[in-house]
Amino acid sequence: MTTTLSLVLTLVLQLASGLGVIALLRPRVTRSAAIPTAVLVGMFMHTVVLFLFALASVEITRSVGMITAVIAGALPNLFWPRVVQSYKQWLRTPTWSLSLADIVTLGFAAYLAYAAFWAAWYWPVTPFDAVVGIDLVAKTAVEDHTLVNRVFTDPFLSQHLSNQPFYAPFAMLLQVIYRLMGYAHGQLWVPIVAVCFMWITWVELRRMLHHVLANVLWLLLLLTPEMLGYTYLVQTDYLNAAMFVPGVLLLWRALRDDDRGSLWLSTVFFAAVCWSRTDGIILVGLGLCASLPLIARATSWKRALTTVGIQSAVMVGVFALWHVLFFNAYLPVRPSTSDQLLGFDIARAGTVAASLFTNVIADVDYWGWIFIIFAVVMVANLLRARKLEPVLPLVWIGALLVGFILIGTIFSAAIVEQTLRRGIFKLVPLIVVAVAGTQLLQTASRYLTNWEAGRTS
């Protein structure tokens, strides 16, 4: 089977898997958002099935890569009578609502996507963390046909692994899948994740704002300097953000529209966050705790506690698969996490916070103007509307900042200028969405819509 055919088949099966999950949970997502959402969910499902095969000591081969894709694709669709309703809706004739400005923006975005696909296909794996971590494990797993490979058993190397080979396995397993297909550097999944992630944010911004405002904000997100390179460079952080942000958006939708389906789909994304970065469990945990009053206000305290309890249980289960079960029952070596735990110290937290804001967030070379725009719009909106809004995205932005400071304080390996810098990938899209949700931009949006429609008010 050729590499390209394997890629197409795998993508179709991952899409089927994700669509099946969405059809099972029945969130109110539009068809345009369902496709990228499904690809991301399908990638998650596929890697989990592959990992379960590896736990069962099945040899990791090219056929197993494909068999696990088939299983991941079939599994949620086994409940056919429930899922078929959604498929019928998705198969209706599409209705186009694109504007000329959309076409211009999407044309440019398509060019960026092409450049990202080319770079991911052309260049070898470059970031140091990926070379000595996820890709080293993935490359050796493909050679040795097992995840418990020479990286962890070689008497010379296994003594010098540091943290990177033990990173949460989502990106590593995607590298395994793409290397099994025959891609010399794997990594072609990176632009696929980027396209799906940006597609989801575009749909969300378009839903919230007039198309020109939405497209301008989206361009600022798309071209965020530090994020642009990671649309083709292998790292865990972009993938982590691509799971985190849709999770928060779905939770927001669930509360706004009283949509249980979106709530459970957000749980899938939050589980994928814990599958893609080890610190995800802390950040999502903090976000969910901070959201608890909002969930309770939309439902009841009892229901809110039950919901967050179930979400946490799913996240802990997925987290434990790798970090507890695999580390303790399969691997002959373990990361020295306990050596890196420093304990909380208020002075150190202050240093980390100062460094995070002055050296990372304030640097326009990393994030462009988005933090400046955020500050200006929030202050102007506060003066105009006399309230902080939109509440849920702001709560998660706050939770992320607290989480970063906490992680930077208690883990010596979490270096502000590196680890936490790439953590900001989760923050930037939330900031764009928060800006879009302000009354100020909503008013501007209505004004523009009326002008474009030729209405006077």
Place this chain on the structure above:
Amino acid sequence: MTDRLPLMSRQGAILAIIMVGVIYALISIGADSEVNPYAASYQSRIGLYAEKRDSLNKRRQMSERMFARHVANFEIPQYIAPRLRSTDTLLLPPMSYGNRYMRDNAYWTDPRFFTWMVGFHNVIPWNDAARRSQANAYIVLEPNMIWIARRGSRNINIDSLLTEYGRAQ
């Protein structure tokens, strides 16, 4: 915004032209100054490759692309690995020693990076003080020169080399 507006209208065309202007301004204006971070970033991450894509695509060998990306960090392990004997246990020098002779950081001195580049060999990093004495092969770097030294070699005193490693650190 759910209002469905016509695709072709005077206002729609004006807004599309504005979008073209916004895109142009973001990726083109002030690329050489510090005013517009988007333009500089676009140029280095996308524009540069777009300009050179034809010549880059002529590099069909994987090794050429590896060299273009990793330079000496690719070349040095490629040189060392085939010259190792089956009985060799190689001591990788500290990164600072490698840095003296390279423009980039000498990542190849990390055993994980070395393994990623050339596969599994008996290598011990300099910071493994407990096992350092097990090594019987050493890397010597000089400007534009590299070789593997072994104890008893006439060209170099290993103890002096180890002292230099230590000093470099």
